Amino acid sequence: MNAVPFRKMKLPGCITIPVLLAVVLTQAASAQFIEADVTVMLDRLPLEKQQELRYFSDKVTDYINTHAWTDEQFDEPVHVSIQIFLQDKSSNYESRYSGRFLITNNLDLQQFDKYWRFPYEEGNPLLHDEHVFNPLTSFINYYIYIVVGSEYDKMGKYLGTPFFEKAKQICEQAKFNSLYSYGWEERELRINEILSEANLSFRAMKDRLYLGYSYAGDVDSVARRYVGEAVDMLAEILTEHPGDEKALEFLQAHYIDIMDIFSYDNNILNTFIRIDPDHADTYRKYLNK
Numbered sequence: 001m002n003a004v005p006f007r008k009m010k011l012p013g014c015i016t017i018p019v020l021l022a023v024v025l026t027q028a029a030s031a032q033f034i035e036a037d038v039t040v041m042l043d044r045l046p047l048e049k050q051q052e053l054r055y056f057s058d059k060v061t062d063y064i065n066t067h068a069w070t071d072e073q074f075d076e077p078v079h080v081s082i083q084i085f086l087q088d089k090s091s092n093y094e095s096r097y098s099g100r101f102l103i104t105n106n107l108d109l110q111q112f113d114k115y116w117r118f119p120y121e122e123g124n125p126l127l128h129d130e131h132v133f134n135p136l137t138s139f140i141n142y143y144i145y146i147v148v149g150s151e152y153d154k155m156g157k158y159l160g161t162p163f164f165e166k167a168k169q170i171c172e173q174a175k176f177n178s179l180y181s182y183g184w185e186e187r188e189l190r191i192n193e194i195l196s197e198a199n200l201s202f203r204a205m206k207d208r209l210y211l212g213y214s215y216a217g218d219v220d221s222v223a224r225r226y227v228g229e230a231v232d233m234l235a236e237i238l239t240e241h242p243g244d245e246k247a248l249e250f251l252q253a254h255y256i257d258i259m260d261i262f263s264y265d266n267n268i269l270n271t272f273i274r275i276d277p278d279h280a281d282t283y284r285k286y287l288n289k
Helices: 045-054 056-065 138-153 161-174 186-195 197-215 220-240 245-261 267-273 277-284
Strands: 005-010 016-020 034-041 078-088 098-106 110-119
Touching: 005 267, 016 220, 016 277, 034 056, 034 267, 045 098, 056 078, 056 138, 056 267, 078 220, 110 186, 138 245, 161 186, 186 197, 197 220, 197 245, 220 245, 220 267, 245 277, 267 277
Parallel strands: 034 078
Antiparallel strands: 005 016, 078 098, 098 110
16 A cells, blocks of 8 residues: 555544545555435336336446545545436337436535436446446436535645546537437536636635644644635635625535634624625624624
8 A cells, every 4th residue: 555645634523534635556445435325206207117217226326336436545435415306208219217316415515407318228237438428327427526526626726626527528428419418508507617717716715624624623723724714715705706606505514613613703703794694693693602
C-alpha cells in the first residue's frame, strides 16, 4: 500500500472520515465511494409490468453499489437515496418507460428529473460502459457523477471537476441517440451551470466550509477561521444573487453545524438573518442563546 497525504475531514454530525487528496493505490478492502438506497414506485404500471419490474430496484442498487466510481479508496461511503417513479410508455415492439427521478445525499444536494425515458426488458443486464450511450444506465451515471463531483468539491478546491466533466460527456453522447434524446438538453444546461465560472465561488465556498469542519473539536480557532471565511463567501453569493436556491438550500443544511462551531455567535446569526430573510424567525430563536 502506497501512503499518500489526506485531509482528515470531520463531517456534520461528528462523523470523521479520511479524505484522500491523491489517488490511492491499494489492495486493502475498503468501501465504494457511493452507497445507494434505491426505491422504485411501480404502482402506476399495469400489473404485468409491475411483475416484470419487481426486481428493478435491486438491479439499479447493485449497478450503483458494485461500481467503483472513483479510483480512490474510502473507509466510509457517501450514502445517497434514490426514488424512481415509473410509467409505462411501451410501443408495439419495445417495452419503454418514463420516469421521475430524485437523488439526494441526504444533506445538502438534491437533484430532480422528470424527463427520463428508457427501454427495458425483463432480464436485461445493467452493464457499465462509459463509451456507449445507454438511455437507462447513462442517465444513472450522469446523476451519480454529479453527486461524486459535489462531494469531491468538499475535499479540495474544484476537485469535483473531472466528475462533472464525465457527466457533461454523457450529454454529448446523448446527442447521437435521437430516439431517447428527450430531456438531455435540460441536463446539459444543468451540468454547464455547475461547471460555469459563475458557480466557482459556490464550489470554493464548500471546500472552505469543509476544511473548517475538519478542524472542529481539534483546533477550534482554525475551524472558526475557515468556516467564517465560508460564511462570508456564502453571504457574498446571496447578496449578489438573492434567492439563489442552491445556496439557500446549502445554508439550511449547514446552519446548525456552523452556529455550533461559533457557539451561536450573534454576528453569524445576524448574517444568516440578512442573507436568508425567509428563515429569519428560525435564526432569531438562537440569538443571545
